[in-house]
Amino acid sequence: MFAEAEADPSLPKDEFKPLEARLRVALLNAQYRRLKQADKALLVVVAGIDGAGKGATINLLNEWMDPRHIRTLAFGPREGEELERPPLWRYWKDLPPKGSTGIVFGSWYAPLILETSRKRPDQNRVDAQAAAIRRFEAMLAAEGVQILKLWFHLSAKAQKARALRLLASPETAWQVSPVDLKVKKKYDRICAGGQIVLNHTDSGHAPWVVIPSADENMRAARTAEAVLAAMRQRGTPRIPPAFVAHGGPARIVDRLGKLDYDARIDKDDYESELGLLQGRLARAARAMRAQERSLVLVFEGQDAAGKGGAIRRVTHALDARQFDITPVSAPNSEALARPYLWRFWRRIPRHGRIAIFDRSWYGRVLVERVEKLTAPAKWRRAYAEINDFEQQLAASGALVLKFWLAITPGEQLERFREREKSPFKNFKITPEDWRNRDKWHEYAAAANEMLARTDVSHAPWHLVSANDKRYARLQVLRHIVEAMEDQL
Amino acid sequence: MFAEAEADPSLPKDEFKPLEARLRVALLNAQYRRLKQADKALLVVVAGIDGAGKGATINLLNEWMDPRHIRTLAFGPREGEELERPPLWRYWKDLPPKGSTGIVFGSWYAPLILETSRKRPDQNRVDAQAAAIRRFEAMLAAEGVQILKLWFHLSAKAQKARALRLLASPETAWQVSPVDLKVKKKYDRICAGGQIVLNHTDSGHAPWVVIPSADENMRAARTAEAVLAAMRQRGTPRIPPAFVAHGGPARIVDRLGKLDYDARIDKDDYESELGLLQGRLARAARAMRAQERSLVLVFEGQDAAGKGGAIRRVTHALDARQFDITPVSAPNSEALARPYLWRFWRRIPRHGRIAIFDRSWYGRVLVERVEKLTAPAKWRRAYAEINDFEQQLAASGALVLKFWLAITPGEQLERFREREKSPFKNFKITPEDWRNRDKWHEYAAAANEMLARTDVSHAPWHLVSANDKRYARLQVLRHIVEAMEDQL
Numbered sequence: 010m011f012a013e014a015e016a017d018p019s020l021p022k023d024e025f026k027p028l029e030a031r032l033r034v035a036l037l038n039a040q041y042r043r044l045k046q047a048d049k050a051l052l053v054v055v056a057g058i059d060g061a062g063k064g065a066t067i068n069l070l071n072e073w074m075d076p077r078h079i080r081t082l083a084f085g086p087r088e089g090e091e092l093e094r095p096p097l098w099r100y101w102k103d104l105p106p107k108g109s110t111g112i113v114f115g116s117w118y119a120p121l122i123l124e125t126s127r128k129r130p131d132q133n134r135v136d137a138q139a140a141a142i143r144r145f146e147a148m149l150a151a152e153g154v155q156i157l158k159l160w161f162h163l164s165a166k167a168q169k170a171r172a173l174r175l176l177a178s179p180e181t182a183w184q185v186s187p188v189d190l191k192v193k194k195k196y197d198r199i200c201a202g203g204q205i206v207l208n209h210t211d212s213g214h215a216p217w218v219v220i221p222s223a224d225e226n227m228r229a230a231r232t233a234e235a236v237l238a239a240m241r242q243r244g245t246p247r248i249p250p251a252f253v254a255h256g257g258p259a260r261i262v263d264r265l266g267k268l269d270y271d272a273r274i275d276k277d278d279y280e281s282e283l284g285l286l287q288g289r290l291a292r293a294a295r296a297m298r299a300q301e302r303s304l305v306l307v308f309e310g311q312d313a314a315g316k317g318g319a320i321r322r323v324t325h326a327l328d329a330r331q332f333d334i335t336p337v338s339a340p341n342s343e344a345l346a347r348p349y350l351w352r353f354w355r356r357i358p359r360h361g362r363i364a365i366f367d368r369s370w371y372g373r374v375l376v377e378r379v380e381k382l383t384a385p386a387k388w389r390r391a392y393a394e395i396n397d398f399e400q401q402l403a404a405s406g407a408l409v410l411k412f413w414l415a416i417t418p419g420e421q422l423e424r425f426r427e428r429e430k431s432p433f434k435n436f437k438i439t440p441e442d443w444r445n446r447d448k449w450h451e452y453a454a455a456a457n458e459m460l461a462r463t464d465v466s467h468a469p470w471h472l473v474s475a476n477d478k479r480y481a482r483l484q485v486l487r488h489i490v491e492a493m494e495d496q497l
Numbered sequence: 498m499f500a501e502a503e504a505d506p507s508l509p510k511d512e513f514k515p516l517e518a519r520l521r522v523a524l525l526n527a528q529y530r531r532l533k534q535a536d537k538a539l540l541v542v543v544a545g546i547d548g549a550g551k552g553a554t555i556n557l558l559n560e561w562m563d564p565r566h567i568r569t570l571a572f573g574p575r576e577g578e579e580l581e582r583p584p585l586w587r588y589w590k591d592l593p594p595k596g597s598t599g600i601v602f603g604s605w606y607a608p609l610i611l612e613t614s615r616k617r618p619d620q621n622r623v624d625a626q627a628a629a630i631r632r633f634e635a636m637l638a639a640e641g642v643q644i645l646k647l648w649f650h651l652s653a654k655a656q657k658a659r660a661l662r663l664l665a666s667p668e669t670a671w672q673v674s675p676v677d678l679k680v681k682k683k684y685d686r687i688c689a690g691g692q693i694v695l696n697h698t699d700s701g702h703a704p705w706v707v708i709p710s711a712d713e714n715m716r717a718a719r720t721a722e723a724v725l726a727a728m729r730q731r732g733t734p735r736i737p738p739a740f741v742a743h744g745g746p747a748r749i750v751d752r753l754g755k756l757d758y759d760a761r762i763d764k765d766d767y768e769s770e771l772g773l774l775q776g777r778l779a780r781a782a783r784a785m786r787a788q789e790r791s792l793v794l795v796f797e798g799q800d801a802a803g804k805g806g807a808i809r810r811v812t813h814a815l816d817a818r819q820f821d822i823t824p825v826s827a828p829n830s831e832a833l834a835r836p837y838l839w840r841f842w843r844r845i846p847r848h849g850r851i852a853i854f855d856r857s858w859y860g861r862v863l864v865e866r867v868e869k870l871t872a873p874a875k876w877r878r879a880y881a882e883i884n885d886f887e888q889q890l891a892a893s894g895a896l897v898l899k900f901w902l903a904i905t906p907g908e909q910l911e912r913f914r915e916r917e918k919s920p921f922k923n924f925k926i927t928p929e930d931w932r933n934r935d936k937w938h939e940y941a942a943a944a945n946e947m948l949a950r951t952d953v954s955h956a957p958w959h960l961v962s963a964n965d966k967r968y969a970r971l972q973v974l975r976h977i978v979e980a981m982e983d984q985l
Contacts, residue, residue, distance in 0.1 A: 064816055064817070064818065067817045067818075068813070068815075068816060068817050070817075071812055071817045072809065072812070072813050075805065076808070076809060076812050076817075076822055077805065077808070077822045077824040077855050078824070079817075080821070081817040081818055081820075081821075083818040089577050089578075090577075112817065114818060317563065317565065320564070320565070321560065321564060324559055324560070324564050325556070325560050327556075328552055328556060329552070329555045329556050329558075329559045329564075329567075329569040329600065330552065330555075330569055330571040330602060332569075333568070333569075334564055334565045336565040336566070341830065341831070342829065342830070343829070343831060367565055
């Protein structure tokens with residue numbers, strides 16, 4: 010894979026000049042066409058041998074294209090609040106919108122390259138990290154974020170020669186760190202590591218392109234050609250099954266149908282128990298601050314199932330400074346220009362904090378599925394994508410708890426009528442609510458499949474009988490309190 | 498102002514209960530009406546005596562209203578990247594959109610209260626901070642962010658009693674810090690400080706309301722009443738002239754008309770000088786990293802004046818990892834839901850970085866004025882608001898440089914025609930460009946007034962003759978390089 014690059018091929022000036030002129034025009038045209046179509050973003054990931062001229066080449070791309078529509082995303086070691094979220098959080102947060110181009114330095118490959126370049130890489134770590142990257146990139150590619158990965162490469166001899174050349178001039182000496190000179194051993198390791206990385210993560214939808222980098226002209230031309238080819242690619246890439254996130258086979262059962270909807274609690278018992286549970290919750294929430302943990306609560310359920318009321322019984326026990334509630338409705342244009350999970354990644358809590366979602370990313374497999382807002386291939390894939398997302402949350406210290414508040418059609422009808430009559434609640438009922446009601450069984454089927462495919466130990470679903478609001482609220486509180494006391 | 502509160506009035510339960518019921522309904526209704534109208538945001542600023550139950554009261558508001566549409570914005574001491582921006586940056590960044598409510602702990606009053614509560618407050622500092630706050634709040638109020646400020650107050654005796662009561666129970670002891678017990682001296686100072694703060698910053702458009710806080714019922718009822726009254730307020734507040742940002746009288750001269758449009762440079766001189774200036778720029782930009790400074794570049798000018806080309810000559814000398822370019826066009830819905838400067842505050846650079854604006858906040862007094870997108874009272878006010886904004890940038894370490902690239906109507910016509918002919922540039926020319934051309938004199942008048950009113954030493958305008966693109970690019974580079982070499 011690196012053989013050509015290690016031969017340090019060069020491109021004579023008289024060949025380069027006319028090629029450069031053609032490439033610049035073509036790149037700029039391709040860039041503007043993409044801006045206009047705005048159906049895909051492009052992420053160019055930059056990696057490779059130190060001193061191969063990565064920075065200089067990216068500067069050149071900015072010079073050849075319109076830099077106003079290129080974002081250079083440079084990441085160093087994770088720091089500050091980045092350490093309180095999953096490692097991929099910072100990349101999700103900064104995803105450029107469709108139409109634009111991002112160039113990524115210090116990408117999600119940095120830890121993997123570090124690992125594979127060790128004297129003895131830990132095979133399990135390498136496999137796990139590579140698999141996580143494959144899932145991440147496959148999802149981005151399927152959701153309109155095209156990925157091109159450039160590996161800048163040259164021979165050890167050329168690397169050393171370039172470092173000495175740069176060092177010779179005060180204009181360029183700053184580009185070289187002293188480490189760049191004791192290269193040979195490090196060079197061999199990086200080559201071996203790079204080989205492993207490329208083997209594990211090269212794919213048609215997120216290809217690696219090796220850029221021979223000893224000669225500036227060759228490096229510039231190859232980079233421009235690779236970017237141009239990526240920009241000209243049309244349509245959604247085919248992602249091979251091995252890369253697509255897969256859920257295991259799930260036994261879909263009618264959990265909603267089997268629920269005991271008669272569960273009730275009387276008012277006095279409710280009041281006393283509510284107070285006790287809220288007290289325990291308050292204590293558990295305060296204890297959480299001291300630990301490097303956070304809490305993510307997801308509320309789903311039929312319209313009028315009582316999500317808002319349940320959330321209020323939870324927040325009542327909390328300090329307003331500790332939680333954030335995100336009410337989720339249809340995505341705005343900013344969200345539509347990115348993969349669907351983007352707007353949720355932005356709301357992931359820091360350590361010590363509580364994020365409450367009133368509806369959530371599960372809209373993908375509920376309303377978007379039933380109302381046919383999303384193609385079947387996409388929402389089918391979403392189960393595994395969501396499991397992956399929640400797994401990352403859990404791994405970074407979040408306790409993820411999900412609630413489906415379940416009511417019967419008769420109970421819903423009664424609540425709708427009550428809302429219509431109440432001058433105080435009639436804003437809560439819209440024609441859409443009545444329309445959704447006609448699709449009761451489709452929503453129930455979607456919910457049952459969701460429960461079967463995404464009820465996982467690191468992010469469990471609690472199916473709550475909610476015909477009796479009091480009963481439901483206590484159940485929700487109890488699940489939260491017990492999970493927190495158990496795990497925090 | 499604190500006399501009533503220091504009498505520690507209380508509200509008996511039998512009066513409170515029916516009042517509470519009415520207030521809850523009214524608050525919720527008012528909240529939903531505002532959400533629906535979405536013409537104003539509400540910021541509730543929380544301050545007052547320690548141990549007066551601020552936190553508990555805000556929790557109650559969350560309980561009484563719909564917490565899904567309230568954001569609690571809690572700020573501690575400035576830290577991390579906050580320290581690399583103006584003090585108000587974090588408040589700007591988190592402004593809630595129109596329709597919603599934000600409750601602010603640790604607001605922009607924290608430093609002022611600290612200062613006024615000192616044994617000997619520095620009068621100059623107090624005056625300067627209070628004036629900055631008045632400008633900030635007047636601007637927010639005029640731009641659809643309503644502000645209500647609550648000062649929670651009680652007698653020294655009641656403060657101590659409350660602390661002891663809270664300490665007595667393990668359920669509530671965590672709310673009390675040991676400092677709360679050695680209160681008397683601190684109490685007197687805070688009272689005196691609060692008095693000064695309220696005197697300096699109370700206004701009809703951003704009123705302070707003192708909440709008697711010794712008795713929980715009284716505290717809850719008064720808080721709810723204050724919030725309700727604010728939520729019910731309609732229309733835009735009248736802001737007294739003393740609070741409105743004022744520019745001094747400016748002598749508006751025809752700077753655009755007096756420019757020498759024949760300035761030219763020949764190609765050879767251009768090439769050699771360009772290289773020299775870019776080299777100096779590269780050095781200056783690298784040096785900037787070591788200092789706690791940043792660079793903000795603003796580019797304005799007629800259509801086709803060559804802003805893009807000038808920007809590229811600047812970025813060519815920079816490392817792509819060091820700069821961000823923000824191309825500014827019409828605001829999206831997220832921006833329209835906030836004061837007009839909000840979207841620019843979000844793009845303020847950290848120390849060591851360079852932010853380049855291709856068009857900018859000056860759209861307020863250019864396109865928005867000429868195309869009548871903004872009422873005259875608003876764009877007239879904007880000159881002083883913008884001066885204030887840039888002054889804050891400069892004070893936090895930014896070098897702010899602004900360029901107006903000026904061409905003649907004839908030159909523009911030639912460039913438009915050229916663009917229309919070129920298959921490569923015709924995307925750059927739209928019917929709107931031709932329409933704007935018909936308003937040449939109005940745009941010129943707006944530009945001349947802008948130059949007169951906002952050409953300040955901490956953020957100077959450079960009026961650049963741009964009929965000759967090469968000449969203009971060198972001028973831009975020279976101004977940047979000289980300012981950096983001079984000031985950094």
